[in-house]
Amino acid sequence: MALFNEGGLAEDLFSDVSIGDELPAKGTLIVSLNQWRENRDKLIGRSEPLGIRLKSDEKPEEISADLRHFSVIALEFPAFRDGRAYSYARLLRERYGYTGELRAVGDVLLEQLHFMHRVGFNAFSITDDDAMRAWEIAAADFSVWYQPTGDGRASVMALRHGRR
Amino acid sequence: MYRYDEFDTRLVQERVEQFRRQTGRRLNGEMDEDQFLPLRLMNGVYLQLHAYMLRINVPYGAMCSRQIRQLAHIARTYDKGYGHFTTRQNIQFNWIQLKDVPDAQGDLAEVEMHCIQSSGNCIRNTTSDQYAGVAKDEIEDPRVYCEIIRQWSTLHPEFSYLPRKFKIAVTGSPNDRAAIALHDIGLRMHRNKNGEPGFEVLVGGGQGRTPFVAKTIRDWLPPEHLLSYLEAILRVYNMDGRRDNKWKARIKILVHQTGLEEFRRLVDTEWEQIRDSVLKLPQAEIDRINAYFAPPDYEKLDDAGEAVAAWRADNADFDAWVRVNVADHKTPGYAIVNISLKSPNQPPGDMTAAQMDAFANLADEYSFGELRVNHRQNLVLADVEQLRLWELWEKLRALDLATPNIGHVSDMIVCPGLDYCSLANARSIPIAQEINERFSDMDRAHDIGELTINISGCMNACGHHHVGHIGILGVDKRGKEFYQFTLGGSSDQAASLGDRTGPGFPADKAVDAVETILNTYIEIRKDGERFLDTYRRMGMAPFKEALYGTF
Amino acid sequence: MIIANSLPNGFVVFLTAENGWAHDIDKGVIAESDAEADAMLRTAKQAEHDCAVVDPNLITVEIVDGQPCPTEYREYIRATGPSVPTPS
Ligand code: SF4
Numbered sequence: 001m002a003l004f005n006e007g008g009l010a011e012d013l014f015s016d017v018s019i020g021d022e023l024p025a026k027g028t029l030i031v032s033l034n035q036w037r038e039n040r041d042k043l044i045g046r047s048e049p050l051g052i053r054l055k056s057d058e059k060p061e062e063i064s065a066d067l068r069h070f071s072v073i074a075l076e077f078p079a080f081r082d083g084r085a086y087s088y089a090r091l092l093r094e095r096y097g098y099t100g101e102l103r104a105v106g107d108v109l110l111e112q113l114h115f116m117h118r119v120g121f122n123a124f125s126i127t128d129d130d131a132m133r134a135w136e137i138a139a140a141d142f143s144v145w146y147q148p149t150g151d152g153r154a155s156v157m158a159l160r161h162g163r164r
Numbered sequence: 165m166y167r168y169d170e171f172d173t174r175l176v177q178e179r180v181e182q183f184r185r186q187t188g189r190r191l192n193g194e195m196d197e198d199q200f201l202p203l204r205l206m207n208g209v210y211l212q213l214h215a216y217m218l219r220i221n222v223p224y225g226a227m228c229s230r231q232i233r234q235l236a237h238i239a240r241t242y243d244k245g246y247g248h249f250t251t252r253q254n255i256q257f258n259w260i261q262l263k264d265v266p267d268a269q270g271d272l273a274e275v276e277m278h279c280i281q282s283s284g285n286c287i288r289n290t291t292s293d294q295y296a297g298v299a300k301d302e303i304e305d306p307r308v309y310c311e312i313i314r315q316w317s318t319l320h321p322e323f324s325y326l327p328r329k330f331k332i333a334v335t336g337s338p339n340d341r342a343a344i345a346l347h348d349i350g351l352r353m354h355r356n357k358n359g360e361p362g363f364e365v366l367v368g369g370g371q372g373r374t375p376f377v378a379k380t381i382r383d384w385l386p387p388e389h390l391l392s393y394l395e396a397i398l399r400v401y402n403m404d405g406r407r408d409n410k411w412k413a414r415i416k417i418l419v420h421q422t423g424l425e426e427f428r429r430l431v432d433t434e435w436e437q438i439r440d441s442v443l444k445l446p447q448a449e450i451d452r453i454n455a456y457f458a459p460p461d462y463e464k465l466d467d468a469g470e471a472v473a474a475w476r477a478d479n480a481d482f483d484a485w486v487r488v489n490v491a492d493h494k495t496p497g498y499a500i501v502n503i504s505l506k507s508p509n510q511p512p513g514d515m516t517a518a519q520m521d522a523f524a525n526l527a528d529e530y531s532f533g534e535l536r537v538n539h540r541q542n543l544v545l546a547d548v549e550q551l552r553l554w555e556l557w558e559k560l561r562a563l564d565l566a567t568p569n570i571g572h573v574s575d576m577i578v579c580p581g582l583d584y585c586s587l588a589n590a591r592s593i594p595i596a597q598e599i600n601e602r603f604s605d606m607d608r609a610h611d612i613g614e615l616t617i618n619i620s621g622c623m624n625a626c627g628h629h630h631v632g633h634i635g636i637l638g639v640d641k642r643g644k645e646f647y648q649f650t651l652g653g654s655s656d657q658a659a660s661l662g663d664r665t666g667p668g669f670p671a672d673k674a675v676d677a678v679e680t681i682l683n684t685y686i687e688i689r690k691d692g693e694r695f696l697d698t699y700r701r702m703g704m705a706p707f708k709e710a711l712y713g714t715f
Numbered sequence: 716m717i718i719a720n721s722l723p724n725g726f727v728v729f730l731t732a733e734n735g736w737a738h739d740i741d742k743g744v745i746a747e748s749d750a751e752a753d754a755m756l757r758t759a760k761q762a763e764h765d766c767a768v769v770d771p772n773l774i775t776v777e778i779v780d781g782q783p784c785p786t787e788y789r790e791y792i793r794a795t796g797p798s799v800p801t802p803s
Pocket residue numbers: 579580581582585586587588589620621622623624625626627
C-alpha cells in the first residue's frame with residue numbers, strides 16, 4: 001500500500017496496530033477505538049503523535065471531545081460502496097473542527113479520491129499500482145462544484161452571487 | 165425552460181470527459197467490471213438482457229424541441245431508431261454500445277442534457293408535475309425547486325454512495341400528479357395559516373418488494389431551508405440506513421424501523437446544526453431560476469369554447485380526444501394537450517426517431533417549442549391555443565400520437581419486463597398489448613371510465629403495480645410466466661397500495677382476468693362511480709368471487 | 716453452452732469451438748460433458764479477464780429443428796431478442 005496526500009506520495013510515519021491485540025510499548029501508532037478507550041491515559045501520556053482508526057459503524061461523535069489528541073484520524077471504507085465515512089469526514093471537519101490528517105483507508109478507489117477530498121480527506125491509503133497515476137486522474141476531473149463543503153472550494157452558487 | 169450558464173455547461177462537459185476516461189480504462193483492462201459497475205451506473209449505463217442500455221435524465225420532465233431532436237439523432241446514430249420513456253420522466257435507449265456512450269453523452273451535453281445519476285445508489289432525477297406552470301390549482305412553479313435540487317444533488321460528494329437509490333418528487337399543487345407519496349422524499353407546496361407558501365415534506369415512500377406510502381415528517385418548510393433540510397435527511401440516511409441487506413436499504417425501511425417520531429428527532433437534531441449555514445437559499449438564486457420559468461408570451465385570448473364545441477359536435481373522434489386528452493389551462497384561450505404513447509401499435513412509452521422529430525416540429529409550431537414527459541409515460545404540450553386544437557389533432561393523428569385513452573384502460577404504465585430487463589421474471593409488454601387489443605373499442609373504454617392499469621415484470625415494481633387501480637405483477641412460477649393482481653392502488657393525493665386478489669394467472673388467462681374484474685365493476689358500480697370508488701366501497705369480495713368462484 | 720455479453724458493444728455472444736465468440740447461437744459450441752463445460756467456463760472466464768466479454772454463464776440448451784435452443788425462457792429471449800416487434 002502507498003500513502004498519498006495533497007503533496008503526492010508520502011512516507012507513512014504511522015504503524016497501524018488497530019487490528020492487533022497488544023499495544024506496542026513504543027512507536028507512532030494508529031489505534032482502534034477500543035484500544036483508545038482501554039488505554040486512554042497511557043496513550044495520552046506518550047510523547048509520539050497518535051492516530052486512531054474508526055470503522056464504518058463507529059461515528060466520529062465517539063471521539064469528538066478528544067480530537068486534540070490525534071494527529072491522524074483514519075476512516076475505514078470496508079467496501080468502496082459503503083459511503084458512511086463521507087458524512088463522517090464532513091462532520092469531523094465542519095462540525096467538530098478537526099484540522100489534522102484525515103486519512104481514507106480500506107477499499108479506496110482512485111475514482112473516489114476527488115469526492116473524498118471534497119468532504120475533507122487529505123490523505124489516502126491506496127494500492128501501489130494506483131499510486132502512480134492517482135492525482136492526475138482524481139483531481140483533473142472537475143473544476144466546478146455545486147455543493148458547499150468545508151474544503152474551501154467556492155460553490156457555483158457562491159460564484160454566481162459573489163459570496164462565499 | 166432553464167438554460168445552463170457557464171458553470172452548468174462546464175460541469176456537464178467535464179463529466180463527459182471523466183466518463184470517457186473511465187470507459188477507456190475499463191475497455192483496456194485497468195478496471196474490472198466490479199469497479200466499473202457503480203461508475204457506469206452513475207452515468208446511466210446498464211447491461212440488460214440483449215445489450216447495454218443508456219438512461220438519460222429529462223430533469224423534472226421538461227424538454228425543448230432542440231433536445232428531443234437530439235434524442236432522435238441519438239436513437240438513429242447509436243441505437244435502433246427508437247427510445248423508451250420511463251415512469252421517472254427519463255428516456256432510455258436499449259441498444260447502445262459501451263464504446264459509443266461517451267460520444268452520445270457529448271451530443272447530449274451540446275443540448276444541455278446528461279445521464280448523471282440516472283442510476284446507482286445516489287440521488288436520481290427529481291421528478292415533478294407535468295402541468296407545472298400551467299395548472300389552474302398551482303401555488304408555485306415546482307420546476308424552480310426541482311432545478312435547485314438538481315444542481316445540489318448533482319455530483320454531491322457526500323451522497324454518491326448511499327445505501328440505496330434515492331428519489332425526490334415535487335409538486336406545486338394540492339392535486340398530486342407526480343405520485344410524491346411514493347418517493348423517498350416528496351415535497352408538496354401549500355400555504356401555512358399566514359398564507360405563506362412552503363413545503364409539506366413526506367419521507368419514506370416507495371414501491372419495490374416492501375411498498376410504503378410516505379409519511380409527513382414536516383408540515384411546513386420555508387423554501388429557503390429546502391436544501392439544508394434535504395441535506396439533514398440525507399445525512400441521517402447515509403449514516404444510519406441499512407447496508408447489510410440490499411432489500412432493506414431504502415430509506416422507507418429506516419423510517420419504518422426507527423419509527424417516524426425518532427426519525428424526525430434525528431433529522432431535526434441534524435438540521436438545527438446546518439439550517440442557517442451556507443445552504444440557506446439566497447432569494448437572488450430563487451429569483452434567478454424563477455426567471456427561466458416565466459410564462460411564455462401568451463396572446464390575449466378569450467376561451468374558444470364555442471368553436472371547439474362545434475368541432476366536437478361534428479366529429480366524434482375529435483370529441484373523444486378533447487374530452488379525454490385535453491386539460492384546462494390557467495390562461496384563457498389555451499389548453500393543455502396530453503399525448504398518449506399507448507397506441508395499440510407500439511410498446512407503451514416507446515417513440516421512434518421519426519416521431520420525435522415530427523413531434524419537435526409540433527412543439528415549435530403549437531407550444532412555444534416546449535414539451536413535457538410525465539410519470540405515466542406520456543407526453544404533454546402545455547401551451548396550445550384552443551383555436552388550433554383541431555389542426556394539432558389532425559397532425560398528431562397522422563403520427564399515431566392521438567390515441568384518446570389518457571387515464572383509461574389502455575393508458576397503462578408498463579415496465580420493459582423480460583423482453584429487455586435483466587432483472588425481470590416475466591414479460592409485461594405482450595400483456596399490455598393484449599389488453600390494448602381487447603379494449604380497443606374506445607366507446608367501451610370510455611364507458612369503463614377513469615382507470616389505471618400498471619404492469620411490472622418483477623417485484624422491483626418499476627411499472628408501479630402497487631398503485632395501479634388494477635396492478636399486474638409478473639412472477640416466475642416453475643419456469644412459467646404468471647401474473648398476480650392487486651386492486652385499489654392509487655398514487656394521487658389520496659395514495660393507497662393495492663390489495664392482492666389471490667393466486668396469479670398464467671399468461672394466456674391474465675387478460676381474461678382483467679376483463680372479469682372490469683365486468684364485475686360495471687355490474688356493481690353506482691352512477692358516476694370510478695373503478696377505484698367502487699372498489700373502495702365494496703372491497704375485494706365481489707372481485708374475488710368473480711375471479712376465483714366461491715369455494 | 717456459454718452465453719455472455721460482449722464488453723465493448725454489449726451484444727449477446729456465444730462461445731465457439733475455436734474459443735471465439737459468435738452472435739448466432741448456432742455458431743456456438745455445445746458441451747457434451749461436465750468436464751467439457753468446466754473447461755469452456757474457464758476459457759470464458761479468461762476472456763472476461765481479458766476484457767472481451769462480461770458475465771459469461773453456462774446455459775442448458777436442447778436441439779429443436781436442428782438448432783440449439785435455451786431451455787430457460789430468459790435465456791431463450793436473450794438468444795432470440797425481444798418477443799415483441801421493435802418500433803420502426
Ligand atoms: S419491474 Fe422488474 S422487470 Fe420491470 S423494469 Fe423493473 S426491474 Fe425490470
